[in-house]
Amino acid sequence: MRSVIRALVSFVVSFFRTRAAMQLEILALRHQLTVCHRSAKRPRLRPADRVFWASLSRVWSGWERALVFVQPATVVRWRRRKFREHWGRLSRRGKPGRPPVSKEVRELIRRMSSANATWGSPRIVGELAKIGITVSKSTVEKYMVRRRKPPSATWRAFLKNHVKDLVSIDFFVVPTVTFRVLFVFVVLSHQRRRVVHFNVTEHPTAEWTAQQVVEAFPFETAPGFLLRDRDGVYGHVFRDRIAGMGIEEVLIAPRSPWQSPYVERVIGSIRRECLDLVVVFHERHLRRLLTEYFAYYHRSRVHRSLDMDCPDHRPVQPGDSGVVVEIPQVGGIHHRYERRAA
Numbered sequence: 001m002r003s004v005i006r007a008l009v010s011f012v013v014s015f016f017r018t019r020a021a022m023q024l025e026i027l028a029l030r031h032q033l034t035v036c037h038r039s040a041k042r043p044r045l046r047p048a049d050r051v052f053w054a055s056l057s058r059v060w061s062g063w064e065r066a067l068v069f070v071q072p073a074t075v076v077r078w079r080r081r082k083f084r085e086h087w088g089r090l091s092r093r094g095k096p097g098r099p100p101v102s103k104e105v106r107e108l109i110r111r112m113s114s115a116n117a118t119w120g121s122p123r124i125v126g127e128l129a130k131i132g133i134t135v136s137k138s139t140v141e142k143y144m145v146r147r148r149k150p151p152s153a154t155w156r157a158f159l160k161n162h163v164k165d166l167v168s169i170d171f172f173v174v175p176t177v178t179f180r181v182l183f184v185f186v187v188l189s190h191q192r193r194r195v196v197h198f199n200v201t202e203h204p205t206a207e208w209t210a211q212q213v214v215e216a217f218p219f220e221t222a223p224g225f226l227l228r229d230r231d232g233v234y235g236h237v238f239r240d241r242i243a244g245m246g247i248e249e250v251l252i253a254p255r256s257p258w259q260s261p262y263v264e265r266v267i268g269s270i271r272r273e274c275l276d277l278v279v280v281f282h283e284r285h286l287r288r289l290l291t292e293y294f295a296y297y298h299r300s301r302v303h304r305s306l307d308m309d310c311p312d313h314r315p316v317q318p319g320d321s322g323v324v325v326e327i328p329q330v331g332g333i334h335h336r337y338e339r340r341a342a
Contacts, residue, residue, distance in 0.1 A: 050078045051082065054079040057076070058079070101143070105128075105133055105135065106143045108128070108337075109135075109140055109143045109144050110143060110145055111326070112124050112127060112144070112335070113144035113145040114145050115326070115334075116334055116335060117277075121140040122137060122308070124144060125137055125140055125308065126304070126308030126309075127302055129308055129316060130302065130308075130315075130317065130337070130338075131317050131324055132317050133319060164191050165223045165224030165225055166189075166224070166225045166227060167187060167223045167225070167227070168187075168188045168190065168262055168263035169185070169186065169188070169227075169228050170185075170229065170260065170263045171183050171184065171185055171186075171231065172184050172271075174280055175280070176280045176282060176286075177279050177281050178281075180202065181202070182201070182280070182286055183200070183201055183202065184199075184200050184286070184290065185198060185201070185204065185212050186198050186267065186270075187212070187213065187216045188262055188263045188266055189223070190262050193266070193303055193306065193311050194298060194311040194312075196216050197212060197213075197216030199215075200290070205233065205235075206233060206234065206236070207237050207238075209234065209238050210237055210241035210242070213226075213241065213242065213245070213247075214241065217245070224248060225248050225250050226242060226247045227250045227260050227263075228249065228252070228260070229251070229252055229257070229260065230251055230252070269297075270293065273334065274290070274330060275289070277333055292329070292330050293330050296329040296330050296336070298312045299314065302314075319339075321341070322339040322340045323339065323342055324338070324339055325340050
């Protein structure tokens, strides 16, 4: 910086000298510069020297003729670098991009993804929306705890015109700690994905299965269509009882569970989110576990197919209605998040 100031002072003093004295001084300085250029391999320049030559090249057209210690292209590169740094500083003064996510929301996303091992980013987005926090799916994926996601079914095409009058039924098996095999019967309504009835037995029969359908739809509330597979348990007794209730059976193709996607999806959720995480002792224990899970499933669990709502409508809480509290459900396997006044 001192060399630049010294050069500027010499420039001002030169106005008070004669032309002959200035020419002799220029000659002496050029000779010294030639000797230095011949003896020194590479001059050491400071940032102030670069700024000086970059600025001088803008106001003096003959700067290239007086330049001997570096190439003119080097000065042009310095000038361009100075231009980029100038506009870079100006652009960093503002706050571009999306508004930052608060630390509270980031920690809440991590806590949700850690406490609910089977939840994906869409489920967390829906749960946050229920407590008045609106964030995008990409934001949740950025801050959630990473883990392998379970596979999800993609089959959706079915008779949407009959969704209000359509139910699906199916069995699935659950082994106990004593190696007994229990059969769980599920009746699912397609309209709001509600499990309208379930029961557990060790010996399913056509009579028992028909009685479950009667208990699921009492007092002439039977649906118009019943979707099921071709399991042998649905014998003639079952078919006669269903026909007497005015229900039309719709059978899927053999070995084609994807043709009954809704109930298969629910059974998969029951396994991944409940039964795969516990040990079943006996029939009474299994019935209690499923009762707790279906209470969570209907009133707390958000569904993508229901626009991030629950089968039993769950209202959205405003963001300023209180602090976020965590409510364990299904024995702490899942959690519900609500805002409550302090």
